[in-house]
Amino acid sequence: MSQPHALSDDQVTTELRKMTAFIRQEALEKAREIHLKADEEFSIEKSKLVRQETSRIDTEYAKKTKSAGMSQQITRSTLANKVRLRVLGAKQELLDGLFEDAGKGLREQGAKDAKAYEGVCKGLILEGLYALNEKKVTLRCRKKDEGVVKKAAEGARGEYKEKMGGREVEIVVDGKERLAEGSAGGLIILNTTGKIDINNTFDERLELLSVDALPSVRTTLFGENKNRKFKD
Template identity: 30%
Template sequence: MIAFIQQEAAEKEKQIELQRKVQHSNLANASRLSILKARDDYVQALKEEARKQLVILTKYTTILANLIAQGLFLLMETDITLRCRRNDFSLVQQLIPDAIQRYKQELKQKDIKITIDDKNFIADDSFIFLVKNLIFYYFSAGGIELYAMGGKIKVSNTIEARLSMIFNQILPEIQEKLFGINQTENIVIKFFFFKIFFFP
C-alpha cells in the first residue's frame, strides 16, 4: 500500500513538473513572439517613415522621372502603355518626352511610343483596413506601371513596389543593426509572420 501511494505521488510529481515545463515554455514562446512583433512593428515604422520622405513633392518629380526612364529600360519595348495616379497624369505627360529622349540616347533606339492610360489609374486614395485584428493604414505614394505586348508584360515601378523591393533586400542588415539578429533568427521571424497571416 505504501509503495502504491509513493508511486502515485511520484507520478503526480512528474505530471506537475511536466505541466510546469509546458507552462514555462508557453510563456517563453509568448514572450519571444511579443518581442518579434515589437521588432517588426519598429522596422515597419521605419519603412513607413521612408515612404513619407519619398513623397515630398519637391523630390517626387525627380523620382517619378527616374521611375519612368527606369521602367523603359527594364521593358525595352517600342509600344508601351503607362498607368499612373490620376493626380500625376499631367506631370507624367510633361516627363515622358525627357524619359523617351534618355532612352533613345542610351540605346540608340529610334522609335518608342508611350500611351498614357487615361481610363485606368493607379489607386491614389488612402484607406484603413483590418487584418487579423491589426489595423493597417495604406496610402499610394505614387509611381507608375508600364505594360507592353497588350498587357502581357508588366513593370510595376510604383514607389511602394520599389520601396518594398529595397526594404526586403536590406531587411537582414536593418535587423542586425537594430536588434543584433542572426540569420537563423531572421528565418524564424519570417516564418512567424508568414504563419500568422496565411495560416490562422
C-alpha cells in the same frame, strides 16, 4: 519376594511438590520460548511492513516529484511562448510602423520636391523602356502627377535614344486609367499591346523592399542574423 513399601503422606506430598515444580518450570520455559518467538515474528513483520510502506512512500514521492517537474516545465514553456509571441508581435508592430512611415514619406515626396520626383520617375521609365524594348509604351500614374511624369518621359525618351544608338520610342501617358490618388506615386509601364506591364509604383517597390530588405532591417534593429529564423 519383598512387597514395595507404601509411601507415607509426607513422601506423597514431597513428590507432588517436585512434580508441580517441574511442571511449572516447563511451563515457564515454554512461555519464554513462545514470547521470544512472538517477538521475533513481530520484528520480522514490522520490518516487512516498514519496508513496504517506505517503498510506497518513495514511489509516491517520485511520482509527485515527476509530476511537479513536468508541471513546472509546462509552465516555463507556456510563459516562454507567451513572451516570445509578445516579442515577435512588438517587433512586427515596429517593422509595420517603419514601412507605414516610409509609405507616408513617399506620398509626401512629390509635393515637397517636384524636381526630385521627376528624376525618380525618369529612372523608373527608363527601367521599363530597357526591360520591354518596344517602340511604344504607355504610362499610368496619378492624375496629379501627369505633368511631372510627362516631363520625366521626355527626358527618359531622349536618354533612351542616346543610349540605344538613335532608337526612337513613343511614350504615351494614359489619360483614362490612372493610379489611385491615395497611392504613394510612381507609375506602371505597359507594352504596345497592354498585356505586359512593369509595376514601378512606389507602393509596389515598398512592398518588395519590405520582403527583400527585411533581413537586413531586422539585423540593424534587433541584431538578428539574416540567415537564421528568430529564436527566443
